[in-house]
Amino acid sequence: xxxxxxxxxxxxxxxxxxxxxxxxxxxxxxxxxxxxxxxxxxxxxxxxxxxxxxxxxxxxxxxxxxxxxxxxxxxxxxxxxxxxxxxxxxxxxxxxxxxxxxxxxxxxxxxxxxxxxxxxxxxxxxxxxxxxxxxxxxxxxxxxxxxxxxxxxxxxxxxxxxxxxxxxxxxxxxxxxxxxxxxxxxxxxxxxxxxxxxxxxxxxxxxxxxxxxxxxxxxxxxxxxxxxxxxxxxxxxxxxxxxxxxxxxxxxxxxxxxxxxxxxxxxxxxxxxxxxxxxxxxxxxxxxxxxxxxxxxxxxxxxxxxxxxxxxxxxxxxxxxxxxxxxxxxxxxxxxxxxxxxxxxxxxxxxxxxxxxxxxxxxxxxxx
Amino acid sequence: xxxxxxxxxxxxxxxxxxxxxxxxxxxxxxxxxxxxxxxxxxxxxxxxxxxxxxxxxxxxxxxxxxxxxxxxxxxxxxxxxxxxxxxxxxxxxxxxxxxxxxxxxxxxxxxxxxxxxxxxxxxxxxxxxxxxxxxxxxxxxxxxxxxxxxxxxxxxxxxxxxxxxxxxxxxxxxxxxxxxxxxxxxxxxxxxxxxxxxxxxxxxxxxxxxxxxxxxxxxxxxxxxxxxxxxxxxxxxxxxxxxxxxxxxxxxxxxxxxxxxxxxxxxxxxxxxxxxxxxxxxxxxxxxxxxxxxxxxxxxxxxxxxxxxxxxxxxxxxxxxxxxxxxxxxxxxxxxxxxxxxxxxxxxxxxxxxxxxxxxxxxxxxxxxxxxxxxxxxxxxxxxxxxxxxxxxxxxxxxxxxxxxxxxxxxxxxxxxxxxxxxxxxxxxxxxxxxxxxxxxxxxxxxxxxxxxxxxxxxxxxxxxxxxxxxxxxxxxxxxxxxxxxxxxxxxxxxxxxxxxxxxxxxxxxxxxxxxxxxxxxxxxxxxxxxxxxxxxxxxxxxxxxxxxxxxxxxxxxxxx
Numbered sequence: 038x039x040x041x042x043x044x045x046x047x048x049x050x051x052x053x054x055x056x057x058x059x060x061x062x063x064x065x066x067x068x069x070x071x072x073x074x075x076x077x078x079x080x081x082x083x084x085x086x087x088x089x090x091x092x093x094x095x096x097x098x099x100x101x102x103x104x105x106x107x108x109x110x111x112x113x114x115x116x117x118x119x120x121x122x123x124x125x126x127x128x129x130x131x132x133x134x135x136x137x138x139x140x141x142x143x144x145x146x147x148x149x150x151x152x153x154x155x156x157x158x159x160x161x162x163x164x165x166x167x168x169x170x171x172x173x174x175x176x177x178x179x180x181x182x183x184x185x186x187x188x189x190x191x192x193x194x195x196x197x198x199x200x201x202x203x204x205x206x207x208x209x210x211x212x213x214x215x216x217x218x219x220x221x222x223x224x225x226x227x228x229x230x231x232x233x234x235x236x237x238x239x240x241x242x243x244x245x246x247x248x249x250x251x252x253x254x255x256x257x258x259x260x261x262x263x264x265x266x267x268x269x270x271x272x273x274x275x276x277x278x279x280x281x282x283x284x285x286x287x288x289x290x291x292x293x294x295x296x297x298x299x300x301x302x303x304x305x306x307x308x309x310x311x312x313x314x315x316x317x318x319x320x321x322x323x324x325x326x327x328x329x330x331x332x333x334x335x336x337x338x339x340x341x342x343x344x345x346x347x348x349x350x351x352x353x354x355x356x357x358x359x360x361x362x363x364x365x366x367x368x369x370x371x372x373x374x375x376x377x378x379x380x381x382x383x384x385x386x387x388x389x390x391x392x393x394x395x396x397x398x399x400x401x402x403x404x405x
Numbered sequence: 406x407x408x409x410x411x412x413x414x415x416x417x418x419x420x421x422x423x424x425x426x427x428x429x430x431x432x433x434x435x436x437x438x439x440x441x442x443x444x445x446x447x448x449x450x451x452x453x454x455x456x457x458x459x460x461x462x463x464x465x466x467x468x469x470x471x472x473x474x475x476x477x478x479x480x481x482x483x484x485x486x487x488x489x490x491x492x493x494x495x496x497x498x499x500x501x502x503x504x505x506x507x508x509x510x511x512x513x514x515x516x517x518x519x520x521x522x523x524x525x526x527x528x529x530x531x532x533x534x535x536x537x538x539x540x541x542x543x544x545x546x547x548x549x550x551x552x553x554x555x556x557x558x559x560x561x562x563x564x565x566x567x568x569x570x571x572x573x574x575x576x577x578x579x580x581x582x583x584x585x586x587x588x589x590x591x592x593x594x595x596x597x598x599x600x601x602x603x604x605x606x607x608x609x610x611x612x613x614x615x616x617x618x619x620x621x622x623x624x625x626x627x628x629x630x631x632x633x634x635x636x637x638x639x640x641x642x643x644x645x646x647x648x649x650x651x652x653x654x655x656x657x658x659x660x661x662x663x664x665x666x667x668x669x670x671x672x673x674x675x676x677x678x679x680x681x682x683x684x685x686x687x688x689x690x691x692x693x694x695x696x697x698x699x700x701x702x703x704x705x706x707x708x709x710x711x712x713x714x715x716x717x718x719x720x721x722x723x724x725x726x727x728x729x730x731x732x733x734x735x736x737x738x739x740x741x742x743x744x745x746x747x748x749x750x751x752x753x754x755x756x757x758x759x760x761x762x763x764x765x766x767x768x769x770x771x772x773x774x775x776x777x778x779x780x781x782x783x784x785x786x787x788x789x790x791x792x793x794x795x796x797x798x799x800x801x802x803x804x805x806x807x808x809x810x811x812x813x814x815x816x817x818x819x820x821x822x823x824x825x826x827x828x829x830x831x832x833x834x835x836x837x838x839x840x841x842x843x844x845x846x847x848x849x850x851x852x853x854x855x856x857x858x859x860x861x862x863x864x865x866x867x868x869x870x871x872x873x874x875x876x877x878x879x880x881x882x883x884x885x886x887x888x889x890x891x892x893x894x895x896x897x898x899x900x901x902x903x904x905x906x907x908x909x910x911x912x913x914x915x916x917x918x919x920x921x922x923x924x925x926x927x928x929x930x931x932x933x934x935x936x937x938x939x940x941x942x943x944x945x946x947x948x949x950x951x952x953x954x955x956x957x958x959x960x961x962x963x964x965x966x
Contacts, residue, residue, distance in 0.1 A: 196765065378770045
């Protein structure tokens with residue numbers, strides 16, 4: 038088993054990954070805690086919430102890369118799985134607010150505001166973290182499995198699949214926008230106080246969440262790497278390139294597609310659950326069709342079919358977004374739009390593709 | 406003397422600015438004198454004139470009395486003044502002349518002699534009225550209108566009577582009913598009387614009333630009749646007469662029955678209307694997606710561009726040709742088409758043609774295009790919605806049943822859709838261009854071998870699809886808001902229509918759009934607007950499971966890639 042894992046990367050590759058992990062989980066927190074605030078190298082507290090957010094996006098990009106980059110199925114509905122994880126976590130955080138809400142009631146504030154007298158049944162259990170964790174791990178995957186089962190069984194693929202996933206996220210967004218659905222309507226869930234007893238306002242909690250996210254991302258990356266390098270991964274790539282031929286060769290492609298689709302949703306759900314406590318809000322706009330399309334562009338920018346590309350792409354696009362929305366908010370959409378066009382027209386291999394292109398000129402290309 | 410006023414006015418252009426001021430003052434004094442003289446001389450005039458004059462009285466009770474008197478006199482000449490009083494367009498000059506302003510408020514007319522007056526020279530006072538006066542006023546106007554010569558005015562007056570208690574008017578209505586020749590108005594008069602007499606002492610009269618309601622009544626009567634069937638706490642009927650109870654129950658079931666059918670008919674119409682809008686939004690997509698296999702996520706923005714073109718044409722007309730304002734919509738039709746089509750062609754040439762055969766990439770690239778278009782429009786026209794006014798011939802509607810109004814703009818869109826669909830169909834099926842388009846759709850290489858310039862055909866087809874979307878935007882501007890996000894609202898729905906209907910068939914798109922529109926409107930009363938929409942989306946997803954190629958799938962089997 039250990040051997041199986043070690044062959045995932047070359048010696049240099051492992052070194053690089055551990056180097057990155059060390060920077061992310063040890064050096065940066067160290068710089069924050071032990072350096073004085075006026076030092077040039079000091080990392081301010083707010084950076085950890087921001088970086089934690091980016092890491093969640095990177096996890097989403099990883100999930101989308103598995104299904105799109107490797108299997109060739111474009112989903113425009115990953116916002117749904119992300120929101121499912123997010124809402125489950127949000128519900129737990131709402132319940133752990135206790136009676137400290139604005140209305141001093143045991144019920145979440147928005148329910149008091151809507152004049153609800155008791156908790157809806159589907160909120161039961163979210164008082165317990167273990168139950169919440171179970172929901173986060175199971176629900177998005179289960180939902181994806183059911184949806185995928187019917188979709189793949191009817192051989193919906195390509196553009197049709199993209200469009201019905203878009204319809205799915207659109208329908209769920211409309212549903213969650215309603216107050217009657219019981220998830221806070223427009224405003225969603227917010228004003229969280231603590232997680233597992235730790236105050237969410239505390240910098241140490243934020244840093245803890247950030248480190249957890251980094252570790253989860255690391256593990257997910259290894260899992261994805263393991264999958265795409267296995268025989269299963271080869272079949273997935275074959276499905277992407279010529280599904281009919283794979284079928285003619287005797288493979289039941291539904292099983293493979295269903296597996297990777299469910300796994301992708303599972304990772305996405307975890308990303309959502311990690312995202313909510315760090316950002317402090319979850320609302321239905323996360324399920325807007327435009328959000329899910331934007332997720333796809335992270336992967337495209339970084340480079341489809343390369344896991345590192347997905348991670349880099351999520352960081353690049355969201356970094357650019359943060360920068361644009363502060364300095365030139367009017368031109369962010371121009372930039373994003375141009376990114377969509379330029380990447381699909383000229384850089385089909387994305388950022389990583391350009392990088393390895395230049396890299397390969399010098400020396401023999403490392404097989405990935 | 407009065408005639409000399411226009412004469413003076415006609416000198417105006419020749420005098421200098423300073424002279425003009427003096428002149429204006431002179432005219433002012435003149436008019437004041439005339440008004441004073443007139444009011445003096447009319448003091449002793451007949452009852453009508455004095456009542457009109459009393460409208461300008463400073464005491465509210467006097468005004469109220471005057472309004473009542475005018476209402477009872479039944480002289481239609483009083484109507485404009487009363488209406489002006491109600492709409493706050495009545496003014497009183499210092500000399501006591503009663504003046505009606507026009508709608509804009511820049512011209513005035515003296516009530517007593519009907520002459521135009523120069524407003525700039527007069528100090529005007531608004532009459533002070535309160536709710537009690539307003540109530541009397543509404544009643545008086547209603548009474549006067551009942552005797553109007555125009556059957557439309559009478560109809561409206563009668564309908565207004567239905568809405569509020571009119572016990573004081575029974576005799577008047579009876580009289581009016583005797584004279585009435587128009588069936589529709591008669592019907593409503595009878596209903597008004599029935600409502601008044603429902604609780605009278607005469608049993609026959611009550612039965613007669615119930616019968617009238619049975620025949621013509623609508624929902625508004627249900628609560629009044631249900632009151633007849635109420636029981637007291639001991640479980641006894643409040644209404645002792647079983648015959649009345651019986652016919653009341655009959656009337657209720659009849660009304661509910663009739664209302665059910667009316668509602669279904671209304672749903673059908675609104676469903677068709679929604680379907681026609683969806684069809685306009687989706688038809689262009691059906692062309693680009695269905696015929697060319699291009700997923701154009703910027704399709705919604707083509708709608709938006711069409712709507713904004715209409716907005717610009719409207720503004721140009723407002724600015725330069727205000728007297729031909731109503732024509733702007735007609736002029737917009739080709740312009741909206743050309744604007745959207747040329748931008749579509751531009752996109753096809755510069756971006757989309759590089760992506761043929763890669764549908765998922767096309768989807769992302771066109772999404773990028775749509776972001777850029779939205780942001781450009783937002784920067785040029787602002788993020789707020791802009792107003793596109795209906796031309797006068799499209800405002801209003803016809804009331805087919807009581808409470809069911811079919812707006813003219815929706816009817817016009819229905820007709821417009823038929824026109825567009827027929828044109829597109831003819832173009833594709835009956836012209837040589839259409840033949841080439843279909844040939845390229847079926848087999849690109851073969852068509853190319855036969856000498857068809859496939860690049861050109863691609864360009865035309867994409868232009869056509871975008872242009873039709875522009876027409877859709879023009880239609881949308883007539884029924885809703887025009888804003889940068891207009892296209893985003895319709896893009897998901899348009900895709901649903903195309904996918905439901907099946908790709909590559911205009912008939913499929915038509916069936917898909919109308920079917921979804923009607924289904925949506927029939928779901929709405931059952932499940933609510935949002936939930937209805939969700940159910941429809943879920944149904945579509947289920948349908949695609951069953952028929953992945955849509956309702957009108959091309960026959961035969963094929964293996965892709």
